[in-house]
Amino acid sequence: MWLILCLALFFSSGQTALATEQVEVFDSDQQKVIATFDNTPALQKEAQLILDSVSGRVLEFNPSLDHVRVVKIPLVPPKRLTQRSAGIEADIAEMFVVxxxxxxxxxxxxxxxxxxxxxxxxxxxxxxxxxxxVKLP
Incomplete structure (x- = not known):
């Protein structure tokens, strides 16, 4: 019985879920992933702060992806984004900060x-x- 309880607690831990999804930093000039990090609670908290500050849709037709770094953050669990003025109501599974x-x-x-x-x-x-x-300059 104790073994089942311990295994259930281990597999239900948020830390375990976060560890399986890596945060990646991509550099467009090098055209490759330049760093990977564990998806820590601190990164999840920062991702939530960024999501909470969404102000609307990008109005540019095609924003440039030249000379950028892109931080990919899997959201575990997915986070709800509601931005009524932009007509956005969705569960976000992954965010890319350009x-x-x-x-x-x-x-x-x-x-x-x-x-x-x-x-x-x-x-x-x-x-x-x-x-x-993510140790960017």
Whole structure:
């Protein structure tokens, strides 16, 4: 009985689920993933802060993916995003934070929903903490 209880607690732990999904940093200039990290509670918390600051859809027809770093964060479990003014109500399974290396364009998000849809949005929170967590300059 104790063994079953211990195994149930081990497999229901949020830490176990997070450990299976890696956070990746992609560099568009190098055209490859340059770093991977464990998907820690700190990264999940930062991802939630970013999602909470979504201000609307990206209005540019085709935002540039040149000279950027993209931080891919799987959301475990998926997070609910409701942004009524932009008509967004979805469960987000994965977020890609696009961080331009130079220029005046602020960072933006590419979101993948549980329903396999893609949403491109702006957000207002600083990416300073995220950059520290994934060791970006």
């Amino acid at each position: 961080i331009p290396k130079k220029g005046s364009r602020p960072p933006w998000l590419i979101l993948h929903t549980k329903q396999y849809e893609t949403i491109v949005v702006e957000f207002s929170v600083s990416v300073k903490t995220l950059k520290e967590l």
